[in-house]
Structure formats: structure tokens, C-alpha cells
Amino acid sequence: xxxxxxxxxxxxxxxxxxxxxxxxxxxxxxxxxxxxxxxxxxxxxxxxxxxxxxxxxxxxxxxxxxxxxxxxxxxxxxxxxxxxxxxxxxxxxxxxxxxxxxxxxxxxxxxxxxxxxxxxxxxxxxxxxxxxxxxxxxxxxxxxxxxxxxxxxxxxxxxxxxxxxxxxxxxxxxxxxxxxxxxxxxxxxxxxxxxxxxxxxxxxxxxxxxxxxxxxxxxxxxxxxxxxxxxxxxxxxxxxxxxxxxxxxxxxxxxxxxxxxxxxxxxxxxxxxxxxxxxxxxxxxxxxxxxxxxxxxxxxxxxxxxxxxxxxxxxxxxxxxxxxxxxxxxxxxxxxxxxxxxxxxxxxxxxxxxxxxxxxxxxxxxxxxxxxxxxxxxxxxxxxxxxxxxxxxxxxxxxxxxxxxxxxxxxxxx
Numbered sequence: 001x002x003x004x005x006x007x008x009x010x011x012x013x014x015x016x017x018x019x020x021x022x023x024x025x026x027x028x029x030x031x032x033x034x035x036x037x038x039x040x041x042x043x044x045x046x047x048x049x050x051x052x053x054x055x056x057x058x059x060x061x062x063x064x065x066x067x068x069x070x071x072x073x074x075x076x077x078x079x080x081x082x083x084x085x086x087x088x089x090x091x092x093x094x095x096x097x098x099x100x101x102x103x104x105x106x107x108x109x110x111x112x113x114x115x116x117x118x119x120x121x122x123x124x125x126x127x128x129x130x131x132x133x134x135x136x137x138x139x140x141x142x143x144x145x146x147x148x149x150x151x152x153x154x155x156x157x158x159x160x161x162x163x164x165x166x167x168x169x170x171x172x173x174x175x176x177x178x179x180x181x182x183x184x185x186x187x188x189x190x191x192x193x194x195x196x197x198x199x200x201x202x203x204x205x206x207x208x209x210x211x212x213x214x215x216x217x218x219x220x221x222x223x224x225x226x227x228x229x230x231x232x233x234x235x236x237x238x239x240x241x242x243x244x245x246x247x248x249x250x251x252x253x254x255x256x257x258x259x260x261x262x263x264x265x266x267x268x269x270x271x272x273x274x275x276x277x278x279x280x281x282x283x284x285x286x287x288x289x290x291x292x293x294x295x296x297x298x299x300x301x302x303x304x305x306x307x308x309x310x311x312x313x314x315x316x317x318x319x320x321x322x323x324x325x326x327x328x329x330x331x332x333x334x335x336x337x338x339x340x341x342x343x344x345x346x347x348x349x350x351x352x353x354x355x356x357x358x359x360x361x362x363x364x365x366x367x368x369x370x371x372x373x374x375x376x377x378x379x380x381x382x383x384x385x386x387x388x389x390x391x392x393x394x395x396x397x398x399x400x401x402x403x404x405x406x407x408x409x410x411x412x413x414x
Contacts (some may be wrong), residue, residue: 015080015150015224015225015307015310015325015330015331016149016150016151016225016330017224017225017226017227017229018149018150018151018225018227019150019151019154019222019225019226019227019232020226020227020232021232021235021236021239022158023151023154023155023158024219024222024226024232024233024236024240025236025239025240025243026154026157026158026161026162027154027157027158027161027218027219027222027300027303028215028216028218028219028236028237028239028240029161029164029165029240029243029244030157030158030160030161030164030296030297030299030300031215031216031218031219031297031300031301031304032213032214032215032216032240032241032244033161033164033165033168033244033247033293037168037212037248037251037271040208040209040211040212041251041252041255041264041270041271041274042264042265042266042267042270043205043208043265044056044205044208044209044252045252045255045256045261045262045264045265045270046261046262046264046265046266047201047204047205047208047265048198048201048202048204048205049201049256049261050185050188050189050256050257050261051189051190051191051198051201051202051205052202052205052252052253052256052261053189053248053249053250053252053253053256054189054190054202055202055203055205055206055209056206056209056212056245056248056249056252057245057249058202058206058209059206059209059210059212059213059245060213060241060242060244060245060248062206062210062402062406063210063213063216063241064238064241065371065395065396065398065399065402066217066367066370066371066399066402066403067216067217067237067238067241068389068391068395068396068399069370069371069374069391069395069396069399070082070217070219070220070237070370071233071234071237071238071389071391072374072384072388072389072390072391073086073220073370073373073374073377074219074220074223074229074233074234074237074389075229075230075233075234075384075385075387075388075389076089076377076384076385076388077089078223078224078226078229078230078233079223079224079311079314079315080221080222080223080224080307080308080310080311080314081101081104081221081307081308081309081310081311081312081314081315081317082220082221082223082311083100083101083104083220083308083366083369083370084097084098084100084101084104084308084311084312084315084317085097085311085315086370086373086374086377087100087369087370087373088315089373089377090372090373090374090376090377091373091376094316094317097315097317098312098317098318100366100369101308101311101312101317102312103362103365103366104221104308104366105305105308105309105339105342106362107359107362107363107366108218108301108304108305108308108339109301109305109339109342109343109346110346110359111297111301111359112297112298112301112302112305112343113342113343113344113346113347113350114347114359115294115297115298115301116135116138116139116294116298116343116344116347117131117135117347118294119134119135119138119291119294119295119298120134120135120138122287122290122291122294123138123291125284125287125291126287126288126291132348135344135347135348136344136348138295138298139298139340139343139344139347140340140344142295142298142299142302142340143302143336143337143339143340143343143344145157145299146299146302146303146306146336146339146340147326147329147331147333147336147337148329148331149328149329149330149331150222150225150303150329150330150331153299153303153331154222154303156299157296157299157300157303160292160293160295160296160299161296163289163292163293163296164289164292164293164296165247166289167286167289167290167292167293168247168251169247170275170289171251171254171255171271171274171275171278172247172250172251172254174254174275174278174279175250175254175255175257175258175274175278176254178258178278181257181258182253182254182257185257189253207406207409207410209248210360210406211360212244212248213241213244213245214359214360214363216237216240216241216244217237217367217370218300218304219233219236219237219240220233220237221304221307221308221311222303222304222307224307224311225307230385230387230388230389231387233389234389251271254274254278255270255271255274258274258277258278259273259274259277271286272286272287298343301343302336302339302340302343303336305335305336305339305342305343306331306332306335306336306339307332307335309322309332309335309336309338309339310322310323310325310332310335313335321334322334322335322338323335360410361407361410361411364403364404364406364407364410365407367399367403368400368403368404368407370399371396371397371399371400371403372396372400374396374399375396375397375400378393378396
């Protein structure tokens, strides 16, 4: 029976390895850098003032442990529904593998639905229509793009990522060209060693800053479509995390030097305020960039959800029909359509406030599980494939402990 199944898999169409490092990094940046940073700047400024950029650097360093774990597991097993595959390899429990895979799908669906609702407000600036119509049109349009051949949909998302990141770079450039404050005030960035209140504020801000980095790990779910994943995947993960940290830290520093932190924390659109203060340009410019940012966030989540459902079916945890690929696009149309339907239903029918709060917690649970899976695999002394990225044995322990500590702190603070 297993031989027949294997031969059937070999005979059926497979995902095409067409994505380069550039594709992977743009995809990673697109799913990581979202509309959240446009609001999070104000919260960070309110908690840490001029020290806020340090919180983002600290959060990136914490995430680096889990990034290394994902890099090793991703090069050991470059497949779709990656998290589920890692858990299955470590614990040999189908129910646990399926649960982790579905948790990833649920988290991404809630996140994409939340972004869809948020996008309607930005789109309404340019289009006069009921919010429900805008949401439906946006979700269905992005769903159609997610069904294209992977290299086409990821390239389209990559173009939107360039616009999205370009908005943040525009703020950075405007800040650097506005005056010397960005450089001369650098001593204010680092608090004195004995300033307990400042360091406590930075620690609290790091907790929320961590959530601004969530998404980089989704690169592993297109590993099956990467060219030379053993080289491309680790580079894509670390470049995504590093570039995101650099952009965030610079944007936050320019924000707190351009606008007093207290004023920034009270603004409902802090980056728009910074943009207006630095350039004098109309806010509609930043609104247009925000539209692109939200649309990009939706499509990259849809691509990922389709690949996870496909991977779960390909691994035998969901009906095989969900693993069928379109012969023209070589993409899992039915799996993607299910994700689009789930996002649309959540966006239109479910109050998302409570569900959205669970997204980051679910992600930390997944992070802890993945680090635990790598610990289990390494303890079995499995011989990794030739060329796989190998991290030191202590790294997944650090990733596990940091994920659990952040989850505990989040539950206590909330």
C-alpha cells in the first residue's frame, strides 16, 4: 500500500522549485512587515520614550534563536506544512502534527481577516462603498492572485512589499535629511546602567515588539518551492529578520526624534503624523502606501495557508483531494480557496477583537513546539541531510525558553 501511495505521489504534479533568494526575502518581508508597525510605533514611544528602538533590537535577538531552529528544520525537511512535518518527525504523532498544522492555518486566517477589515478603512479613503463590499472585493481579488503560479503571485506580492517597505524607507530618508537630531541625539538612546525604570520600560516594550517580527518563520512554508533550499532558506530567514530589525529600529528612532514620544503615543496614526511633520506632504500619500501594505499582508497569508493545507494533505493528515495541483499553475487551488473562504467568513461574520489577541499567543505556542521538536530530533542523533544548516544544540533550548517566557509574560501583562 505504501509503495502504491509513493508511486501515486511521484506521478502526480508537484510544486515547482522556482523561487530564488530574492523571492524568499521579499515574501518574508511582506508577511513580517505589516500594518502593525504603523500603530506600534506610538505604543513603543509611550512605554520607552527615546529608548524604544532598543526594544526592537532586543526582540529581534530573541527571535534569532527560533529563526535558527526553523533554518535547521527547514533544510532537513524542505516541505510545505513545515511545522506539522517537523512535529511528525520528532514525535511520530499524527494528531499532534495535524493540530500544529491547523493551528498555523487558524492563526494565519485570523491575522489575514484582521488585516482585511483594517484595509477597508484605507481603501474607503479612495472608494466610496460599504465596508462589507470593500472587504469582500479585497479578499476575493487577493484570493485570485494567490491562485496564480507561485512565481507570479510571489513576484506580485514582492512588488507590493517594495512599496510597503518604501513607505518606511521614505520616512527614514526624510528623517536623515531633516536635520542633525538623528545623529546628535544618539546618546539619549542608551539609558544609564542604574536607570531601573528605563530598563523595565524597554523590557515591557520588547514584549510587544516581538509581535512585530512574527511572520518571518512563514518562509519555511514555501521551502518546497525554493531553488536550492539548503542554501536559500537559512539566508532568507536571517535576512528577513535582520532587515526587519534594521528598518524597525531606524523608523522608531526617527519617529521619536521627529515627534515628542508623549505626543506620538497619543496619535491614532503615529507614522502618518511623523511623515507629515518631516515632509509636509498630504496624509493621503501615506494612506495609499498603507493600502498596499494591507493588501500585501492578505495575499502572502493566503499563499501560506494554501501551502500548509496542501502539505497536510500531502502528508496524509487531510483528504488527498486537497493536495491536488492545478496542471497549469502548479498551485493547490482547492486548498487556497478554502483559506480564502475562511478569511472572508471571519472578516465579515466574526468579531475579531478577541480572536486577534490570540494570534501572537498561538504563534508563541508554535515556536515553543518547533524548538522542542528540534531538541527531540537532535537528541536522537539523526544524521542530517548533506548541506543542511546545523545550529548548536543549545540554540533550540534558548528558543524554547524564550518563547515560553514571552508567553508567560504576555498572559501576566494582559
